[in-house]
Amino acid sequence: MRLTDDQRAFAEGRHGEAAAAALRIVADTGALLGAERLIPVSSAHIDGCLYHGDSGTEFAEFLYRGGGRVRVPATLNVGSLDLLRPETVLLDGHRRQMALRLMRAYVALGCRATWTCSPYQAGHRPGAGEQVAWGESNAVAFCNSVLGARTNRYGDFLDIACTITGYAPEYGLHVKANRAAKVLFTTDAVSDRLKGEDAFWPVIGALFGRRVGDAVGAVDGLGGFAGEDRMKAFGAAAASFGSVALFHIIGATPEAPTRDAAFQGAAPEEIVAIGPAELRQALDWLSTSAGGAVTAIGIGSPHLSLAEFENLLAELRGRTARLPFYANTGRHVVQRLDELGYRQQLDAAGVTIVADTCIVTTPIIADGHGVLMTNSAKFAHYAPGNIGHEVLYGSLSDCVETAVAGRVVRDPALWR
């Protein structure tokens, strides 16, 4: 690893003990990954604010006490508490206190208190080709794929280490040549009607993720249907069911105006044809429950955009949910909900707005052994392990109709 004078100054402790530790972490990780140098990054999204145990708080406070401060602008991913409505989260005394200390430590380091896994919809949108250091798997996928900025998957600790030093190892997706697609997914056998359904996107995202693993893939035939929230849902699914950090939707994402551009002129190494049979299989992965009963509804992983709240209100049509209904979002959207008068409508409909955190990362749902219905592949993937719930996947409409009826309502015609 060749360090520049500025980087050596960090390593030698001239910016303090925390900055030296941060540079060691960045440089050692880079060496493991075969990077020859560290490159400057212009922004970061930090995924270190969830309480997984006291060690995370210990590390953040270690950095703060050692004089660590952010060198580039950084947004914060979700924490384990809803700071806007503290009673939402059921964490007990010690855990609650440590979770709060963790969140405060990251703010003290100079990060912006955004508390969202959709930072790209909270005003943090690096430009195409910009080098950044982002954490949170869905945010990484969106940042690389939809914005065309360049980041690897920065896990907890490495992300703040990059933010404090302003450097990241040059390897992987920071390098243009590594951003070329290798695997082509075709969708000729999927109807245009289905491609135009929001509920299709998490399903094909899960399928894509499981097939492609950590390779770069490109999907053909979806360009005309790919809105921002659909690509967000696709990326979150692909990053949960695989290790996808970059995907291309030919005709929609910035590095894939054409198939040739997505593959940087090379031929696909593998072609995967997706049709109704593959989609049915992926749909099965998204549910662990046979669909007999549902105890709660959860939407908003990644955090809901304003447009997604508008879709929710349109589906509700003034009706009230009889089942607990959790809509997870960031405070950037909560502010808009208040301004537009949507909050009152959601309250009246029995929808619990969860901000700054979400239902699968911290205890919010009291009953630990229910069945969660969701339109999010990421919730479907993580709810069984994280909160002990079975999951049932459905469209937003299925989720709302089930909540209103108080029993499972699903429209099977959607998938024909």
Place this chain on the structure above:
Amino acid sequence: MALSGRTLFPGRAEGVLLKLGAPLSFWGGVDPDSGRIVDGRHPQRGAAIGGTVLAVPRTVGSSSSSAVMLELIRAGHAPAALVLGQVDAILIVGCLAGRELGYACPPVLEMAADRIAGLATGRYRVAAGNGDGVLEKIGPSG
């Protein structure tokens, strides 16, 4: 027979081999309070990874796995050593952060996934030095 691998994090340790039969995300897949696999879809759900030589052909999922790794280290439920089929910077960063905080962290070796697949059950020793390391069977599982 000793197998050589590349050192991803140095150290020496021994334990009973636990070879994962499917990819695992530590975040959402391992309970940091107990060290048990809790991913409902994982074939080894319920198995405890603490103190084992954990062989992982492929990892998946969330970038929060570094935090779960560090918490397993702090709470004493970390594997004794890790043998990875591919470099997983997210897990190793948990060790790098642990080192800065003064914790003893498990050695990590990288070894081809097909060689991991061929490992017999038993007790193993990992010696991960500067650059290269060795994985050696030293006895039966019991």
